Amino acid sequence: MSPQARVLRSWMLTATMLGGCARVGPDFQPQHEAWSGQWSSEAIGRASEQRAQPDLRQWWQVFGDPVLERLIAESNANDAGVRIAGLRVMEARAQLGMALAGRYPQMQQASADAMYVHSRQSGPTAQTSRVWEYSAGVDIGWELDFWGRFARAIESADAAYFAAQANREDVLVLLHAQLAQTYYALRTAEARVRIARENARLQKRSYEITERLFKAGESDELDLQQAKTQYFGTLSSIPELERQIALSRNAVAILLGRPPGPVPELLGAPEKEGVLPRIDRAILQDVPANLLLRRPDIRAAEFQIAAQSAQIGVAKADLYPSLTLVGSIGWSASSLPGTQNGLLLVGGPSLRWNIFDYGRIHNNVRVQDARLQQLIIAYQNDVRVAARQADDAASGLIKALEREEILREAAHSAERSLTLANALFREGYSDFQRVLDAQRALFAQQDAYLVNRSNAVSYLIDLYKALGGGWYTEQPTVDAATREQMRQRTDWGDLLTEPPRTPTSPFNATAMPARASGHE
Template structure:
């Protein structure tokens, strides 16, 4: 039996050896391509200017639409994708806790036995014995982290935890962009319905006039049928637009965590029915390259590389021998008269080495390395795709703003043409065909103008999304009701608690839309 002092010195020696262990496997290296640090875009340069507003984390405030802001707040709290992403952060936090346990003895087992023994012997000296035997002990095994196996596992779990946080932010980016796109698609359809109804009203009057003239014998049937065709053609576009409104409304409801159906906040009482913001150039606070690399999905991809890089070290550690400090303290006793209780103390190192693995460990290292290279290529491609998305959105915004000026003039000219055509027809200087042509042109130009306004809004939202805007939410990762439900099932300790987050300020900026809220 070893003296307690010697046992203590053995454990101190083990701790010292642990502190000096080396880590096998590669250290994480950022995989930024050369161009990504200096990348810029001519389209983004032309579609933007430097400025301080708005805050990139809550870019939707630039539209000055309280209804949209309310919907986004509700979506943050109730959208299933966001809630699941928050729970995955908690899962990654628990997995990190499992990895951290590798710093301590891996085996800590206590056991106790109580056995009743009844024996009987036959023969001339037959005897019967009834004995109780008792034993209790504690076994400890601590594998020394000579090769950094457990340290690499902690490194991997730590990177995976930060990747889960970045993925949660990316879900918010996608949610906010999708909700804003769907919301303004609904407002666009409402505005197009209004324009269609106004033009249908004008065309109905023309149809009624030609009908009276035809019945009075002052016009031929061709004018009547053409006016009727145009009126009913315009009228037929309304049901399709109303269907688009219903689809958009249901899509918004799902994002809000509601069943499909009416959304009172979107009604006439909101004062925003059929209203589209007028878009100006984007305002950027930082260079596009930096904005791209801070996108949540790009950061998540980089954290995944770091996590997988550490897994190579975990696999490589199996190539080397493992040294484990084992110890056992036991006590035993029986109920036989005259016997003594026994105390046993055992401790010492144990070495294990897989010397014949037939290539299993080497191939596992190769598997981990191949997975790492896949993630590196995926990350580099994700950066290229992000740059393309930003450039496409900026180009679309530029051209939509250019086209808006043209379509505005075209819509004004069409309205003026209809006024002149009506005047000439009433005074008998032209036939009714010119009135029909002017009405058709007016409806087409007004509708094209609205569609282009909607496209401009969509391109601005795409630019925010491409630059990673909208990752902030005031909602906790796990809502209180879910947290209480989980704690009733499982002891989560303090893992479900969240540190306070910094609220958005006006100094973190990427894009802005300005201008009138009227059409």
């Protein structure tokens, strides 16, 4: 082995041995409060049961609605929010690759020169010379990660990458809940229109009867005007409900990645329209405390804490001297006769220490620490808010189910009352006012029953959302068409391949940087 090769080998070995000797700054610590590990809710206990199916990741299967399932599958592929969140995952993956570059020589410069020299000397012995001179060299500087600056930067970028993945899953949770809420709001409005039209038909018949009786002199005008008022009042509710249908339909179209307009999947046979699911309780696979801490937004907040914790170490590394191994390899040659080609190898350590920083570095460490504490407090508050949302939704579901039984009985009684009122009026044992009162009560109770069923469905969806359900999708992080478009524009290497799944905690994100960045 040549002396130059031995020097270079020793230089590389020294860099490997000294790099990453220590890591300044705090290691990530979980910030779970004591209550969050054992938290339970009486309301959630009453509103749910533990069963294996359906999986909380796809809670909408509890409704058994194939139309909703098809809409959710399409929204996963086409919703703009989900697609943008997937691209942010790829952005974070590329930023992790940038951080990983700190493992390798940070300063590299290669140069090559060729120079032609033509000279002519005047005088009795005039001479002309033509000489080519060549040179090439490489300058390398490798800062040893003695204090863990680059290791902490990789740690921070790795946590930020998995936070981006968790944020995408949170977008899916919100999308699925919003789509289901909008879908059933549309179905509720359709059912209310149908009820309004049926009641308007009954009331129109009464209005026509009173009109004939009034013209025949067998009834006073009061009955006529009251019947007319009730009929047109019911008719007036229909346009507003139809407006709600149009708004919900447009909202569904946008969530599917379509322009506003008709959604053929929502059209069904008249007897099928407006059907709302009958629900009992939520299906959960774990205790509420564990489900809360596995919520994608809670996991994202925890990864953000891990990322910021590592930034303190990056800032603290500036307090200490940096040791850089610098070296140059050069070669020079000339076409001038009698000259020799030369190889130059220079290497050695370089020590830099920013002693007079006037508090800038210390204050930067304090800035990073204050940001970490902000994230810790925000995380703890997010967990409390999540628990409140779950408890509120469970309480709402319980009360809606209790009210449903009452309203069902009230609707049956109102229907029976109308039948009796019509019979008594025809037999002459009652005036028409009782018929009008019974019609008004029937419409009000039927409409209230539908609205309450819709509220129960909405509370159930809110409960699943509050517990972090619905983050699963079979769609890739970036769809094939977008990947191809990006590859044609930029060399992405293997970064656009499907990344590994998000771990449940920063403690599970070990040995992830190489895989997450797409480099093995």
